[in-house]
Amino acid sequence: MKPEPILQFHGLRKFLANRWLLDIVELSIAAGQCMILSGDNGVGKTTLLKIMAGLEPPDAGEVSYGGKVLPLRTAPQDYRNNIVYLHQSPYLFDCSVIDNVAYGLRRLRMPRATVQTKVAEVLAWAGLEHLGKRNAKYLSGGEKQRVALARARVLAPKVLLLDEPIASMDYKSRERTYVLIERLKKEGMGVVITSHELYAVLPLADVHMYLHDGKLHDDHQDNIAAQMSSLITTEKRRNV
Amino acid sequence: MDNLLDASREALLLLVSGDPSLWTVVGISFSVSLKAILLAAPMALVIAFLLAHTRFPGRRALITLFQTLLAFPAVVVGLTLYLLLSRSGPFGDLRLLFTQTAMVIGQMVLCFPILVAMGHAAIQAADRRAWETAITLGARPARAMLTLMHEVRFGLMAAVIAGFGRIIAEVGCSLMVGGNILNHTRNITTAIALETTRGQFAEGIALGLVLLVLALLLNFALMLLQGRGVMHA
Numbered sequence: 001m002k003p004e005p006i007l008q009f010h011g012l013r014k015f016l017a018n019r020w021l022l023d024i025v026e027l028s029i030a031a032g033q034c035m036i037l038s039g040d041n042g043v044g045k046t047t048l049l050k051i052m053a054g055l056e057p058p059d060a061g062e063v064s065y066g067g068k069v070l071p072l073r074t075a076p077q078d079y080r081n082n083i084v085y086l087h088q089s090p091y092l093f094d095c096s097v098i099d100n101v102a103y104g105l106r107r108l109r110m111p112r113a114t115v116q117t118k119v120a121e122v123l124a125w126a127g128l129e130h131l132g133k134r135n136a137k138y139l140s141g142g143e144k145q146r147v148a149l150a151r152a153r154v155l156a157p158k159v160l161l162l163d164e165p166i167a168s169m170d171y172k173s174r175e176r177t178y179v180l181i182e183r184l185k186k187e188g189m190g191v192v193i194t195s196h197e198l199y200a201v202l203p204l205a206d207v208h209m210y211l212h213d214g215k216l217h218d219d220h221q222d223n224i225a226a227q228m229s230s231l232i233t234t235e236k237r238r239n240v
Numbered sequence: 241m242d243n244l245l246d247a248s249r250e251a252l253l254l255l256v257s258g259d260p261s262l263w264t265v266v267g268i269s270f271s272v273s274l275k276a277i278l279l280a281a282p283m284a285l286v287i288a289f290l291l292a293h294t295r296f297p298g299r300r301a302l303i304t305l306f307q308t309l310l311a312f313p314a315v316v317v318g319l320t321l322y323l324l325l326s327r328s329g330p331f332g333d334l335r336l337l338f339t340q341t342a343m344v345i346g347q348m349v350l351c352f353p354i355l356v357a358m359g360h361a362a363i364q365a366a367d368r369r370a371w372e373t374a375i376t377l378g379a380r381p382a383r384a385m386l387t388l389m390h391e392v393r394f395g396l397m398a399a400v401i402a403g404f405g406r407i408i409a410e411v412g413c414s415l416m417v418g419g420n421i422l423n424h425t426r427n428i429t430t431a432i433a434l435e436t437t438r439g440q441f442a443e444g445i446a447l448g449l450v451l452l453v454l455a456l457l458l459n460f461a462l463m464l465l466q467g468r469g470v471m472h473a
Contacts, residue, residue, distance in 0.1 A: 055372050081378040091369035094391055103387075104377035155378065 003030035004067075006158045006190050007052065007083065012061035014047060022048055022058070023214040029159050029190040034181070034204050037194045039211035045194040046088070048211065049161045052192070053085035066158075081108065084157040088164040090148030092136035097128060097147050100136045104155045118154050126150040126180060142173025149180050159190040166200055178204060243441070251446035261422075262443060266450055269427035272340055273408045276347035281400055284352050288359030288399075289385050293371070303360065309353035315412030317349050322416045338419035343427070346413040351403035358402060362395025363388065394465045401465075405458050409451060 005028035014022040021044040029035060029052075039045050050056040054076020063075045070078050081104065092100050098119055105115045123129045126146045131139065136147055145165060152160055165181070166174045181204055185191055195201040202208065208219040254262055291303055323329050325337040336342045370391045374384035389396060411429035418425035420434060428447045435444040 050372075053376055055375060083376075085372070085376045087369050087372070089369075091367060091373040093370070093373070093387065103374075103379075107378040107380075107383065151377065 003033055005030050005064075006066060007079070008064045009052070010062040010064075012048075012051065013059050014044070014051060014056075015059050016044075016047065020214050022051070022211075024048070024061075024216045027052075027209075027216060029192060031158070031190050032185055032188045033206045034185050034191045034193065035207040035209060036198070036201050036205040037192055037209050037211060038196065038198050039194075041196060043211045044214065045211055046163055049085055049163050049192065049194060052159075053083055053161050054079070055085060079158075081155050082158045083161065084152040084155060084159075085161040086145075086148050086152060086163060086165065088167055089141070090144050092139070092144055092147055094137050095135065096133050097123070097136050097139070098132045100147055101151045101154055104151065108155075122150045122154040125153065125183070127176070140173075142169055142176065145169070145173065145177055146180065149177070149184075153180075153184060153187075153189075157189065159192065160184060162191065162193045164195055165193060166195070166197070174200065247441035247445050250442035251444075251449060254442060254446045255449065259446075262446060264423055265426050265428055265431045265447065268340070268423075268425070269408060269429075272343045272414075272427060273347055273404060276344045276407055277351055277400060277404045279344070280348040280352050280403070281355055284355035284403075285359045285389065285396060285399075286385075288356045289363050289389065291356070291360045292363035292366075293385075293388075303357075306353045306356045306360070310357055312350075312353065313412065314346075314350055314410040315416065317346055318413035318416030321346050321349070321413070325417065337417060338421060338425060340418070340425055342417040343414050343425060346417045347407040347410070350410055350413060351407045354403040354406055355399050358399030359396055362392045362399060365395070366392045397465050398462055401458050401462050405455065408454060 007029045009024065009027045012022060012024040012027065013020060037045055037048065047056060051058045058072065061072060063070050063072060065075065065079045065082075084104075093103065101119045101122060102115050105118055110118075119132075120129075123132055126149060128143070128146055128150060131143065131147070136144065139147065162181070166177055169177065181191060181193070185204075185206075191204075193201050193204065198208075209216050210219060211217075291299060291306075321342065322337065324331050325334070325342055326332055327337075336345070366388055370388050371384055374387040375381075379387060409429060411433055414420075414425070414427055415430045415433065418427070418430065420426050420430040426434070428451055432444045432447050435441070435447070
């Protein structure tokens with residue numbers, strides 16, 4: 001049975017730099033599903049994620065969230081806190097890891113004790129307890145990514161949008177990030193990951209879509225396994 | 241040279257002895273300038289944010305206008321305010337001329353362009369991701385603006401310090417709209433101007449020393465902040 005979509009877009013269009021950068025007929029994100037969004041550099045993957053997160057306005061389209069069609073202009077306010085976007089290189093505020101993770105919870109006006117408990121839980125979840133009091137600006141790339149994931153997860157969003165989450169990461173940091181993304185999927189979060197390194201993220205995929213000439217092309221579930229084996233073969237050849 | 245040394249010695253004695261009339265002048269200076277900077281800064285920084293973060297017709301013209309106003313002479317601001325606040329002016333009924341309130345207004349006008357121009361430069365240079373991260377984590381635009389300002393706080397503090405430096409040391413505007421009335425609107429700079437014309441160099445030098453120490457402290461604070469800003473970049 002096809003999982004129920006949380007977030008859906010129809011007829012999504014974005015005009016940028018004298019061309020229709022995006023012209024997407026339909027895009028659905030379901031709970032507990034990981035969608036890999038691939039495509040060449042500059043094809044509009046980041047713009048698409050930002051539109052989904054409500055950080056950039058589209059020129060046309062319809063959005064439904066939780067089965068309810070929302071006006072395009074006000075939709076981001078309706079799904080505030082429920083759809084979280086993470087930059088390719090996550091931005092951490094110039095304060096402690098604890099304050100970074102607590103940022104979203106404080107916006108929800110939660111009692112201080114609840115915030116403290118939730119932050120402690122999520123730091124343990126991400127294996128970051130020892131870094132709680134450190135200034136987040138001075139962490140390594142991998143640690144920053146984990147803090148950003150913890151900061152998103154603590155809000156219990158329905159959809160998490162990750163822009164090139166493993167770009168320029170070493171092997172160990174990638175492994176840790178995979179583990180956290182897998183956990184998020186199991187918790188029922190819909191995850192969208194953009195990457196031009198398909199080989200690296202495909203193991204996480206339930207759905208693979210690729211963006212080309214502004215159109216989104218669906219890659220069927222059966223093809224993912226075939227693609228994986230083809231990519232592994234190519235990678236092996238490259239390494240010989 | 242001997243005159244200068246004698247006057248300087250006398251000036252130090254005046255400062256150390258806690259001469260009440262001298263310290264009243266210093267107090268008025270600080271009170272007026274602090275009020276002006278505290279009242280002007282919030283609005284100026286919000287305007288700086290809007291100029292850096294929003295797009296609207298005339299935005300570039302407004303930025304150019306504020307940058308031009310940086311070089312606006314204090315005495316012209318004083319003249320304009322004088323005409324507005326004098327009995328025959330449009331705001332004459334408010335009876336603000338030759339009051340500390342008029343001096344505060346004048347100094348607010350003087351520091352406003354510095355706060356906007358330097359604030360705009362600091363916010364413009366901020367990482368766009370800071371704003372987007374705040375929004376995606378559920379902050380409303382006003383809260384996201386405060387978060388962004390916190391991220392560039394060292395640049396904004398530098399703007400406030402520069403604005404304060406400009407108004408504490410200005411003489412033209414305070415003289416014209418304050419009237420240099422003893423124990424009421426006489427501040428450090430207008431007192432220096434007056435004492436010099438009267439040949440009372442010791443008092444002038446003593447007040448000049450206070451300004452000099454203040455300038456030194458402000459520059460030291462600015463240097464510290466810039467140092468921290470670089471460390472935090």
